[in-house]
Amino acid sequence: MLERLWSMSQDTTIYVVGGAVRDAVLNKKTHDYDILLPEPGFLAHLASVSRALGLEPYALNLEHKLWRYQRSSAVIDVAPCGEGLEKNLRHRDFTVNSMALKLSDYLQGDLTQLIDPCQGRADLSRRELSPSSSSALRDDPIRVLRAARFMGELGLTPTLELNRQAESAAVALRQTPGERVWNELYQVTNCSNAPELYDWLDNVGALAAILPELEAEKGIEQNQYHSFCVYEHSRRAFAAYLNLWERSTFLSPNLQDKVRAELQGMDPRLQAICRLGALVHDIGKPKAKSFKDDGRVTFYRHEQVGAEMIPHIAQRLRLSGLESKALARFVRWHTYLAQLARQPRLNEGHLHRVARRLGTYSVPIALFNIADLLGKGEDMTDDTSFEQMTTAVSRYLHAWYYQHDEVIYPTLPINGAELSVQLGLPPGRWLNDMLSYLGEQAAMGRVQDRDCAIKLAREYYRRMPR
Incomplete structure (x- = not known):
């Protein structure tokens, strides 16, 4: 869409800034643009943009005069240049997003005219993520989560200054609107290296601010079947789960293809919900912990206790009703298939029973049973229970894809x-x-x-x- 503004740029100074310029430096394609128009006569310039694009904008933030044009997947956000281009750039989040090009130079791919007061291009070449100013994260704490997202999406390493600012700003995430938190967090969760990103969020204190339920898991020792405390088990199961999304070698090739296609075809936010479910699956354990007469620890009904905690998380993150129900279902039934797998003979009736509880999230929850087992110790693939579990999951997924009408949801001859x-x-x-x-x-x-x-x-x- 930017090409339509070419003629307008001959008479008006238009700058392309932020992520689009960063992606141009990285030689990456984008459909998301930020442009700055001159402050004097901004509304008149905005009207000219509307005529050139043949679109009407809608307001994102009237106080800051931020407007958006959208056509299909292409987005152009427009704002006034304000007190000057350099000051505008220095008030942005990270140095890699604090670069600009005149529209004509951007369209011609002329990076020799790059405007880069914060040395963002040098940081990109070093694969580093650094704040654009000494108060960047304090000015907007959501940038702590955005930093994790850029680290994941762009493969950048945080600088010491970014770590310092993140540690200082993280606590303010408790007062940040949940919609903004989840909008960043779901994208972090869907990154291929999400476990490492969550570790970083934990190290700077952000995870405790947005998901205190996980903080409560730390130091909670488990029974003889677990080598780790609840939190360490959760993070290991989370990492194992994401690996299984990409490569489930215990399944037949046909099942692997079907599982991969279904998981990748999910709505991105529901993908993130299932992945988040893997991380928070045991949040009920600290509350459910008790001891038997012989001193052994037990977490009886921790699945139900955890599911009852999900509405509080959903309210905090402003999850949709669908997202909240999906997360609660994941936590409530994450062990059900594993429990039935211990039956002397897992029959079709058991598989039907599993389907009634797991519902439309059968595939991601069933797959998690393997990850949950892998998170118990250093090398659980040698444990006898691993073969038992993989066999049960394979049988269930085979029924899900190939015996759906006969086993999963058979039609009864009477209502x-x-x-x-x-x-x-x-x-x-x-x-x-x-x-x-x-x-x-x-x-x-x-x-x-x-x-x-x-x-x-x-x-x-x-x-x-x-």
């Missing part, structure tokens, strides 16, 4: 209302339990027709506790 009439009972909780039971029986091929379903229902009802 709840008809069952209620046949048994002469009013609708109630018993009906949901009954339908779950019939679903399991159907998954095992034991429901041939309507009469068979009614017979099984009567037998099950007689066994139900009164």
Whole structure:
């Protein structure tokens, strides 16, 4: 879209600034542009931009006169140059984002005219991320999370000055609007090196500010089946989980392809929710911790306790209803398949039962069972439970993709209302339990027709506790 402003730039000084210039230096393509227009007559210049683009802008921030034009995936943010270009650049977040080019030079790819008062190009060549001023992160604490994102997306290393400012500004993230926090955090979570980025956020104190539930896990020792405290286990399981997203070698090649396609096809924010679920899966353990008579530690019902904590996280981060429910489901049922995997024989009825609990997030939650196991010790692939778990996950995913109508969600020949009439009972909780039971029986091929379903229902009802 910028090409449409070429003729306008002959009479008006237009600067391209920020990420678009950084990407030009890195020889990367972008569809996201920031431009500065002269302060005198800004609204008249904005009207000229609208005519040139054939679009109307919408306000992002009226106080700072920040406007946005958008067409498909292309975005142009427009602001006045204010008190001067150099001062504007020095007030930006990081040196690599504090460079500018005149629009004509940018369109011609002429980097010899680069305006770079903060030496951002030199930092890029050193692969370093540094704040553009001594107060950059204090001015806007969200830049702590943005720093982690740029470290992940651009492969940059934080300077000592960035670390110092991040440590000082991190506590202010507690007062930062949750929408802004999650908007940065979900992008950090989706970076390929997210575990390292979260470690950095932990080291500078940002993780404790935005997810204090994880801070509470530190130092909580576990039972004999775990080599690490709860927090160390969580971060290791998180790292293992992200590796499994890319390479699940324990699966058959066909299943690997299907799993990879499904995970990569998820909405980016829901991808991040599942990954975040892997990190916070055990947040209920500190509250659920207790001891048996023989002194052994137990975390009975920690999954349910953790799921009950999710609404507080969702409110803090201003997650959508869908995101909140997905995160709660992940935490609540993250061990369910692992528990059933210990059955002497995992049958189709068990697989159906798993599907009813994991729902549409079956694939990411099932996959996490492997990561959860890998996070227990140094080399769990040699443990006998690893083969048991990978076999169970493979069986479940095979059913999910190849036996969906027969095992995962079989169609019953009778519905709840008809069952209620046949048994002469009013609708109630018993009906949901009954339908779950019939679903399991159907998954095992034991429901041939309507009469068979009614017979099984009567037998099950007689066994139900009164």
